[in-house]
Amino acid sequence: MNDMRDFLADLELTGFTSRVKRLSDDILYSTRDYYKSQDLDIEPNWHLIFLLLEQKAMTLTEISEELRLSHPACVKIINKMKKMGYIQSEPDKTDSRKQILELTEKSLEMLPEFHKHWNAGIETIHEITADCAEILEQLQKIEEKLSQGSYKIRTLRNYYKQ
Amino acid sequence: MNDMRDFLADLELTGFTSRVKRLSDDILYSTRDYYKSQDLDIEPNWHLIFLLLEQKAMTLTEISEELRLSHPACVKIINKMKKMGYIQSEPDKTDSRKQILELTEKSLEMLPEFHKHWNAGIETIHEITADCAEILEQLQKIEEKLSQGSYKIRTLRNYYKQ
DNA sequence: TACATTTGTGTAACTGGTTACATGAATGAT
């Protein structure tokens, strides 16, 4: 059964980035597949936006900062959510550049059902990380390291150290 | 300094998937930035293809299986690498469907320099995961869990269990 | 040998991110 060999895993640290991407993509596409199978007309990356707007109305820039996602990425997501009737916007009264984004009636109606699916998904994450008690702490540590010095900065330093 | 708060981290398991994606994207774009800053005309996802073809010539399907990447994804990468003169192909003598992919002279000439950059990058991964001794084992465990049952299958089960 | 199936590759359309650039509104400094 040599079939289980994994080129990326064999590479150890060299394959780390690709494996993280593979994991991320794997869950992403599987989530989309799940929604499709349940006839839900939502996308995986809408989840956190729903959670944010469920708490309070926000502007696009605020959302982009909360999620640490570029604002053009948020524009695309929000536009699609608007098109599907889950988000509506109204201009800010004091600053005409801003548009206040909020959930529609359709959202409020669907959210209880969506939450059931999201909870099932969180349970899945719980399952697959069950043997990795400290995975969130480790993720945190890696994020902290990268916030102290980006991959680029660190790699430049390492290159010239050689 | 409440600015350091991270909505995704606060969500714990709910934010796990998005944080993994954020990490993956962060490293990916920073790597591209690095290559650009060093005037290297290569893309981050070419790394493993170089490593594979450095060992032996392979077909597109073989590469796609090794990397566990869809074959259309490989087609795109390979075409770009061909266009940039790093890969050449010749038809298989016994099976005219297959094309054998191999590195060009340009590749062989550049690889020593590329390896220096890749090694600096691996050193960076080493740095940022230094406090996470068992990160590779944990990744392995998560991959194994998902290979036993996909995110979709597990989440369906969890949904109907509710 | 003829025909159905599998395999290798390619293309199209999609989601999901990025950086770079543009523009009009708000803010701040002189």
Add this chain to the structure above:
DNA sequence: ATCATTCATGTAACCAGTTACACAAATGTA
């Protein structure tokens, strides 16, 4: 009050993956 700067949003072009479909070559089977 004016002008430079910053801020909020939008658009374009790009990279990176997916699934679905197409098609010819190879293989297996009756």
